[in-house]
Amino acid sequence: MERIVLPDIPNLNQIDVYLTNGGFESFKKALSQSPDDIIDQVKKSGLRGRGGAAFSAGLKWSFMPKTTDKPKYLCINGDESEPGSFKDRQVFEDNPFQLIEGAIITCYAIGAKVAYLYIRGEYHKWIKLMQKAIEVAYDRGFLGESMKKTFGNDFSCDLYIHKGAGAYICGEESSLMNSIEGYRGYPRVKPPFPAQKGLWGCPTTINNVETITNVPKIISNGWEWYSKIGAQKHPGTLLYGISGHVNKPGVYELPTGILLTDLIFNTASGIPNNKKVKCVIPGGSSMPPLRGDQLEGIRMDAESLKEAGSAIGIGGVMVMDEDTNLLKVLIRITHFYHHESCGQCTPCREGTGWMEKTLHRILEGNGTSKDLDLLISVAENIEGNTVCALGDAAAWPVKFMIQRFRDEFEQYVKNEVTIPVPNKVHSMRNTSAPLANLHK
């Protein structure tokens, strides 16, 4: 199987190696065609976004207005903050020039003169690597004004890295734009969509790093070639990031539509000590978890996972063996979304904290079965009622984990509890003086 995003070529992150392996030939080929042709090919290839929503990349590009007096922008999302995702950094490390080439092809297709590569702030090392690669590309005339000379064409574009400051929400496309503009990472209310009103109010396309890195190969090998790889409705390869209780965790590039069980038991060499699988989250921590005893036949593509009651997300497969305490897992996940909620809109701001507090109470042994129903209800009240998808991301793990593992969660709760600390915050005071004893 040929790997598309991370080819098995040593030192591909060196510009000369990249060039001897057909580097920037795709862009030359793209330049001989019209931007609309490029968009059409990407559309036909069936390339779907790798950032979580699996939306058709070509279709997204086609939303960009053809006639506008405003500049257009491309944002490449490398914020990669979802627990269980660690694939984009492999691209930064191993194949930066293909990402750059993908970026310039995309800029050409959508008519952008400037692209921003948004990388999470914690990726210091990969930001440096990427910055170096971009500088090399400028030096060799693959970016900026000198592109015109290199490729003998009027088209040129610039690529800048924007470093995140440590907020998960900035991976949400509209927060990402706010962040680039220098504002708080708050998601924007949609509509208007980025293609109408994006970065600085101008038409903008936002794609994931992995999506963009796929583009050069689609152009050079043709859309028919790409559309035949993997699952029919979700073609291509995926960078599967497998973590948790597996013998060989890591990033593997494999076609879409492979069996989840194959991925766990063959690619990642199974579970340590041959334990049973209790739970698998197939696409990053926000996706609905699957029961270990119901993995048979589930394939790793958007359609198949949707049918199985989950979603492909960013392809970060988290495996948990039979000894895992799912309550603790859920607390950790919920803590993450509570901590990362931007606090803009009410349901997510208030609901994420509520769920975490209630889960902690259950862990302390003070929960009842009613609390489990309450958690599902709170999750459902968040779901769909928020500005962005972080609300859903926080709600789904709680809702589906409890629904699908109700048997286990029932073990953590009692029939009846007396809450030792009822909600007496109103009688709590900021003074060191003891509260008056009313019963004396």
Added chain:
Amino acid sequence: MPIFIVDGHQVEFKPGQTIIEASRNAGISIPHFCWHPKLSISGNCRICLVEVEKMPKLVIACSTYASEGMVVHTKSEKTIDARNAVMEFILINHPLDCPICDEAGECKLQEYAYSHGKGESRFEEIKNRKEKRVQLGPHIKFDGERCISCSRCIRFSDEIAHANQLTFRNRGDKVTVTTFPGELFDNPYTLNTVDICPVGALTNNDFRFKSRVWEMSSTDSICIGCSRGCNTEMWVRNNEILRLTPRKNDEVNSAWMCDNGRLNTFKFVNAENRIDGTYLRFNGFLKKAELSSAINFTAKKIKEFKSNEIAFIGSAYATCEDNFVLAKFAKSLGVQNIDFPKHIALGDCDDILIMEDKTPNSFGAELVGVKPINNGNSFESIITNIESGKIKALYIIDEDIASISDKYEKNLTKLDLLVVHSSNENKTTALADVVFPSSTYAEKNGTFVNFNGRIQRIKPAVTTEEMDRALDGMNMSRWDKFGTKFDRWMQGRRVDAKSSWNILSMLSLHLNGKMKYDMAEEVFADIASSIEEFKGLDYDMVGSKGINLKIKESIKVK
């Protein structure tokens, strides 16, 4: 106009209007916290989620544009479930301190908790703690726990006050409003954020803990801080003004007023130094006297001077009615020396509301005739002529001339007769031979004309001895309605004062019988019949939001 359907009603809308705006115009109110008609759309509170047919999810009415044929349900089961859910979320971390919260009674959250809340909470955890009693700026205290992070104050500071002084800090349920490091929330408009705060998170230092809102009556009034004439509401309890708030008028002040107008234009009404009753100079000292004897005395004294030895000073703080009667009185005596002083603070203005002219009625005073007649002296030359001894008697209404400068104060001592109408003791009353107690703008009916010729009404909010809250149809609070005169809260001070037009009318009646008015409305009717710009107007036409006078291009306020 295109039509869409809200709860079965056909609602007209202008293209570009959102569901919430168009519904509001049609009288259907959709709950909202963060949306404000004068601010940009934020869409964060989520209480306005409504069901729209053919849309997969609920949408927020504040940011979704109405479109032809759209079918909106604001009372469907799905909508109500979502609204209840949002209410529950907002309330879980909101302190239940309504009994000590200033906002109670005018709190959006409290209102919606009654109309949309479940009445009980499923939240059994400990509430979040945040900063309390933060002094954000000179006038504003912030309570982080009450804040529901709607961002109205931040958007106001950015978009209306152009100050960009507030922002959110932290994330998630730790989010809180703050100023930038080392900076204060200090601009001329900060207190508007207290009005638009949907909860009690922002409170006015000046009003905090003064009164429950239902204990006060509110009366439509006009700010006297400058010639903008911002529409206000005057809040009174126990016959004492406790606060002013802006009243919406898109022609004048939108929905805002400046902090100076709000804080510094009512305290003199409550002040200790109010002139309570009439005073006559007796053996060098001002002594309290009967109004009738003071009128007798004044009438007798005025007759002793020739008309060119007398001057009248009107006031841009007084109403058109006061000034009109003064001008008419001067005319009846054949006096041509009549004018009023200007109070201009050069440079103290902005392109939002604040004007350089610090009086509410200079345009009006001039229009009704307070200006030198024929060869009469202007204000400056009146003062000069007092110094030279040509003018011997001066009649001032509602102006503190002596405080303008030491020279003026010195000149006033040279007069043979100084009659002053004043609401408060000041340097001028200290020199007067007769002091008549005049009502403040809070105690009378009348009109002001603002800088661009808009005439606006003021109404009494505070009672004087001659008035009765119920009989005179004044606005009343619950306490006013249900209290008796034996109740402690009904025993506020009532000053013995009268409108300047009223005093002048009595004096005129006594002196030459030329004028007799019993009500401000009668004076206004006279103005409307004799002055071109006011032709055909009456108080009902002026209404609560005023009306633009037909001003000739040639007349311009200097």
